[in-house]
Amino acid sequence: ELAGQRGGAVWRQHLGRPDDPADSLRADLAAAPERAVVVVGTVDDAVVGYGVARVEDLADGTVLSVISDLYVHADARGIGVGEAMMDLLVAHAQDAGAVGIDSLALPGDRETKNFFETFGLKARAIVVHRSLRP
Template sequence: MAEAGIAELTLRRGGAVWSQTDARAEPVDAGLRRELEDPDALVIVGTIDTTVVGYAACHVDPLHDGHAIARITDLYVLPDARKVGIGEAMMAAVEEWARKRSLVGLDAVALPGDRDTKNFFETFGLVARAIQVHRSLES
């Protein structure tokens, strides 16, 4: 499922660079397994009945002032399972996990022009705090 999420985002504007800089590295499953064992990380699945239709992953990211935030690295729901609250339930679980650890914020990425993702995160109070720019030097 993680590979499907990466493949979907790679095709979007900004996704080609994102897939090489910020996307989960291969082998994807090994990285998720490591995070499952990491007390400073969270990996959860979203289900309909007993069928897994989404997943989310985040980790503690220390700040310069000694505080820390939860950095959401993965949040993906299969296309046919979207718009029924799976992503919302996973975001609520991520927020609860972060609050229990006294983290001071949540960070996530929405690719340029990805209004659905931007709007989704905004419903949870996340707002843009930076615009990252890139220029390819390849022909």
């Protein structure tokens, strides 16, 4: 879904998951199960979204929670599924003693930016890129 947005093609190649993310999610959890969490959002027992966060070490010995994935199927948006998953990811970060939470919103993706801002996340960096492909 993000691949078609500005910056999305490079994001997908660099940080995105395959179309069927199950194997890559299992691999992430197996690599560091004590530092990662996967949550799912459901409506009437049907999975309509998922979120992934991991705790990363910072240079000063503290830890940062990084939300790498947060997705809700388009038909299930606007009913609180994303908010419920975000609450769980924030709780995981707090339980881990994280000093903060990072995630990514692509340029011009106001909906994602506004969503994160409701949870207190604010832009702290801008990633710039220049394609070297002809």
